[in-house]
Amino acid sequence: MVSPLMRAGETNSLMDVAGLRVGHARRVGGGFRTGTTVVLAPAGGVVAGVDVRGAAPGTRETELLDPRNLVERVHAVVLSGGSAFGLSAACGVVGRLADAGVGFPVVGGAVPIVPAAVIFDLGRGGVFRAVPDDTLGAAAYDAAAVPPERTPAPDGAAPVPPERAPALDGEAAAAGGKQDGAIACHHGPARGSIGAGTGALAGGLAGGVGTASALLPDGATVAALAVVNAAGSVLDPHDATLAGARYGLPGEFDHLGPPAPDEAQAWSPEHAPSFNTTIGIVATDLTLTKAQCGKLAAVAHDGLARAIRPAHTMTDGDTIFGLAACARPAPGQDELQDVLAAAADVFSRAVADAVLTATGRADAPAYLDVFPSALRSRP
Structure with a gap:
């Protein structure tokens, strides 16, 4: 139960x-429909752990996050489309950090530590090898590195407002948008069909990037970012509501209700993708060890499984990173239990948010396109 x-x-x-x-x-x-999301650490990096539950992961630098291994802090985390090809987006982030002198100190310089995970979205823009590369990774880094009002747009294009992602595809043509494969950037709390979630699918619906946070009664913060690209259903099997929305805070999803029974009965996606993956990050401002960050990520997988059914299959690469910004003291045992419980809930909420804010397209309708009666009022 959510604490009042x-x-x-x-x-x-x-x-x-x-x-x-x-x-x-x-x-x-x-030919493109893909993207990259970058989470930058504050000066000095963040303590990090990881938990991989899917049987087909695409990851980079995750072994460094084992508590038995040397590196204590990471300097960024990359989430990307492009399957194994998309791991190269992390190279653009490593380059930017190295140019700034940020990294693990070694003789002669510093080596940036940048773990990464990818989703399978190959071919969703029409060309199988149209995937994120180091240029896209660098663009996402640049978007993260500046204030929202200065979000950069490559190649001299007008900046994209950070608060929402514009429609794409046929909808973009109607709105005067362009579909030439140019890079578009978003900063901060933006969500929906952006970044690593650009080409995502969620049980036949449009998937995307979702976020959520919680301020605990003692003042600690726990937050999540999810890239939802699931073969499993994100719907409650009884009434087609978003399964993750049941963990929402008061007022968060109150504008939604169960869709009309005829809409729920009519929904039957024909072709589920054969390769998938939901990836993400859960973070807190508390001081945690690497082992505790790993546990934070592990419990967040409970939130993933509450919001997506089934999860962690043989063709999923479900991976969650746990981060500790260490801006607040280490928690006591009871406080740590509250943080772990909140980690599961914020990840469930982030999954629901991703599906709710994603932009529909020809092969993947938005949730409210399929279930318009679920919208009871404007949020």
Whole structure:
């Protein structure tokens, strides 16, 4: 049960955790439908752990997060489309950090530590090898590194407002948008069909990037960012409501209700993708060890499984990173239990948010396109 004393942070996003910055870059058109999301650590990095539950993960630098291994802090985390090809987006982030002198100190310089995970979205823009690369990773880094009002747009294009992602595809043509594969960037709490979630699917619906945060009664913050690209259903099997929405804070999903029975009965997606993956980050401002960050990520997987059914299958690469910004003291045992419980809930909420804010397209309708009666009032 959600504590009546708990509330969302100012942005209801990962940026409510002190020092974390988030940037997204995407390419749509010209064969592309994919993107990259970068989470930058504050000065000095963050303590990090990871938990991989899917049987087909695409990851980088996750072994470094084992508590038995050397490196204690990471400097960024990359989430990307492009399957194994998309791991190269992390190279653009490593380059940017190295140019700034940020990294693990070694003789002669510093080596940035940048773990990464990817989803399978190959071919969703029409060309199988139209995938994120180091250029897209660098663009997402640049979007994260500047204030929202200065979100950069590559190639001289007009900046994209950070608060929402514009429609794409046929909808974009109607709105005068372009589909030439140019890079578009978003900063911070933006969510929906952006960044690593640009080409995502969620049980036949449009997937995307979702966020959520919680301020605990003692003042600690726990937040999540989810990239939802699931073969499993994100719907409650009884009434087609968003399964993750049941963990919402007061007022968060109150504008939604069960859709009309005829809409629920009519929904039957024909072709579920054969390769999938939901990836994400859960973070807190408390001081945790690497082992505790790993546990934070592990419990967040409970939230993933509550919101997506089934999860962690043989063709999923479900991976969650746990981050500790260490801006507040280490928790006591009881406080740590509250943080872990909140981690599961914020991840469930982030999954629901991703599906609710995603933009529909020809092969993947938005949730409210399929279930318009679920919208009871404007949020």
